[in-house]
Amino acid sequence: MAETDPTPRWWALALSEQVTGKAPLAVRCGEEEVVLFRDAGGVARALEDRCPHRRVPLSLGKITAGGQMQCGYHGWTYDGATGKCVAIPNLHDDEKVPERYRAETRGVTERDGFIYVWIGAPQASAAPLPPSLYTPGGLREHRGSVTLPLSHDAFVAALFDGPWVLLDFATSRVTDFLLGDPEMSDGWLMLERGATWGGPHLPDRFVPEWPLVLRVTVEPVTGETLVEMLDTNERLISAAEVSAAPAARGTTAVIWRSYAxxxxxxxxxxxxxxxxxxxxxxxxxxxxxxxxxxxxRIAPSHIWRTTLRAARDNAPAQRDTAA
Ligand code: FES
Known part of the structure; x- marks a missing residue:
């Protein structure tokens, strides 16, 4: 996948809390720039981040009291559901906003605290979201967002090759001891590693039998990842959902939620x-x-990359189904 040409897909591009009715949020996936906001009913809306008038980013504007997106340059105002221009300042009373003035809408939906945007041909945005593996739980959920200086491909590969480089585990230590080969199931790629209790607050002892298992399950095209720390009886200790999208200049925008x-x-x-x-x-x-x-280590990533490539070759299935 070219970094600037993401495969047509639902991409998780924001946390639910980041999208409000108070200020627009600019996000991107490769070359696609999108503005997110909530309308007066609290529904998340997505428009191309370009005003049809003079191509100024709509995200520089504001959300009106009626929950519509107003461009910051000349004040044209757009409805989030249809993209239709609904107001132009200084029109005479007998003038109407021409029907053809409308912003490009993007498919948008929300699930488990993530805002998903359809990137690709707009008419295919009826494609269903891939099934969710993450179920929010625990007493307290944490969340965050960060842009990292490595490509999306490199980010996804590193999640397989060495998740400890990208992820911090508060009370456990992940090893590079693989508990099996990567497995592909229902379009998700899963890999398990041995792990031990450890970290700064518990003793970090080496043991020949791993008391813990780190399971990483990845949607290979987008890199949406479920991370689970389990004991050897498959009892869940902690979980995280990590989503990543190719951002500008070879960087990767990452959002995540987790709980104990x-x-x-x-x-x-x-x-x-x-x-x-x-x-x-x-x-x-x-x-x-x-x-x-x-x-x-490079050797394991050869296996992962081959599997990733095969998964991506099959990726148009989602687009074809929806077309
Ligand atoms: S550029 Fe947006 S209203 Fe003119």
């Missing part, structure tokens, strides 16, 4: 205690250590 599950024992209590105190059980690092990234 209701897991017993001292280690589970520590994980939940830290979470309640404000330290997420799993979070995306705000900075990537280039030396650690460069030192990740």
């Amino acid at each position: 599950a209701d897991y017993g024992g001292p280690a589970g209590l520590a994980t939940r205690g830290l979470s309640m105190a404000g330290r997420p059980a799993i979070s995306v690092r705000r900075f990537v250590n280039g030396r650690k990234l460069a030192s990740l």
Whole structure:
């Protein structure tokens, strides 16, 4: 996939809390620039971030009291559902806004705290969202967003090759010991690694049998990822949903949510205690250590990249289904 030409898909481009009726939010996916906002009913709306009048970014404007997007340059105002221009300042009483004046709408939907935008041919935006693997839970959910200085492809590959480079685990330590080959199921690619209790608040002991399993499940095209820390009986300790989109100049925009599950024992209590105190059980690092990234083993990523490529070759199925 070219970084500037994302595969037609639903892409999670914002957290629900980031999209409001107070200020527009500019997001992008490759070359597609989109403005997000909520209308008067609280429904998320998405328009191409270009005013049809003079191509000024609509995100520089404001949201009117009626929940419509007003361009900041000459004040043309657009309805979020239809894109239709509904008001032009200084029109005479006997003049009407021409029907052809309208902003480009984008398909937009919301699920589990993420705003998904359809990137691709607009008529295909009836395609269903891929099934969700993330179920928000725990006593307290954390969330965040960050733009990282590595490409989307490199970000997704690093999630497989060395998730500890991109993710911070509050009470566990992830190893590079793979518990099996990557598995493809229903369009998701899944990989498991051994992990131990550890981190700054618990002793980090090496043990020959891994007490924990880190399961990383990725939608290979978009890189939408479910991260789960489990014990060896498959009991959930913590979970995170991570979404990434190709941003400008080879960077990647990442959004995430995570929580500590209701897991017993001292280690589970520590994980939940830290979470309640404000330290997420799993979070995306705000900075990537280039030396650690460069030192990740290359051999496993060959397998992942082959599987990724095959998945991407099949990606038009979603578009065809919807067309
Ligand atoms: S450029 Fe937007 S109203 Fe003129």
